[in-house]
């Protein structure tokens with residue numbers, strides 16, 4: 519992990535508040551692994567306001583051109599700063615952070631389920647799984663059509679995907695978990711990887727636990743340091759004695775066994 523500066527190659531607007539920021543960084547392209555993230559300084563040079571860096575999953579890595587990207591939604595001050603960055607400017611960031619996801623070697627078939635911006639880390643994971651010969655089914659669920667342009671990125675990685683939106687304006691009407699429920703016999707021997715809102719992860723845990731399916735959750739928590747020093751991002755993880763311990767999403771995660779995550 520290093521503090522780095524990288525030239526912004528492009529900052530593309532995908533929809534009203536969804537952007538893809540592409541950054542030149544041989545170090546990240548060489549060292550970052552699926553599920554890792556970077557912590558971005560969201561203020562101009564010489565200013566520390568806002569003080570805290572903002573965490574973002576690594577979305578794509580183009581090793582040929584040494585360019586990686588993050589896909590982000592504008593939410594507050596930090597992400598508005600990022601949306602205003604222009605080609606040629608420099609991005610100040612720390613990374614790669616977090617542990618790479620451990621791909622279960624003996625499993626050959628995977629179901630990836632992403633809710634909203636939770637699709638971001640799953641894209642690099644899907645690309646990696648495909649590159650090592652695994653079968654991947656990708657399910658994505660959104661509120662509306664804000665991710666419409668994103669489908670063009672996904673289709674470059676794999677063809678076997680289904681998109682759902684709550685109101686039916688993008689993809690099929692509904693949510694991915696309902697589709698999985700209705701067609702579970704097709705997926706019962708797959709390894710699941712899920713990332714999205716807590717409610718979605720909770721429902722996935724409750725459905726898959728009863729069916730003894732193995733699953734990994736990519737967790738998100740509000741972060742301050744991003745390097746395991748402040749304890750700001752701890753979550754409860756069940757242990758073998760029916761108790762639990764605290765784990766840090768930034769340095770122990772962000773990938774955890776879904777069945778071990780305590781959501782209460």
Ligand SMILES: Cc1cc2nc3c(=O)[nH]c(=O)nc-3n(C[C@H](O)[C@H](O)[C@H](O)COP(=O)(O)OP(=O)(O)OC[C@H]3O[C@@H](n4cnc5c(N)ncnc54)[C@H](O)[C@@H]3O)c2cc1C
Pocket residue numbers: 555570571572573574575576588589590591592593594595596597598635638639737738739740741772
């Ligand atoms: C490991 C990880 C990966 C992430 N990857 C992505 C991604 O790929 N794309 C994307 O759009 N967003 C991602 N997020 C969420 C993103 O970090 C927040 O949307 C962003 O920090 C909001 O900053 P802000 O200043 O615009 O919003 P504000 O709400 O003004 O932020 C205030 C503070 O809360 C923190 N914060 C607010 N929301 C979140 C959140 N959901 N998660 C963590 N901290 C938060 C900010 O870091 C900041 O310290 C990720 C979060 C984590 C923890």
Ligand code: FES
Pocket residue numbers: 740741742743744745746747748749750751752766767768769
């Ligand atoms: S953000 Fe500080 S320990 Fe995780």
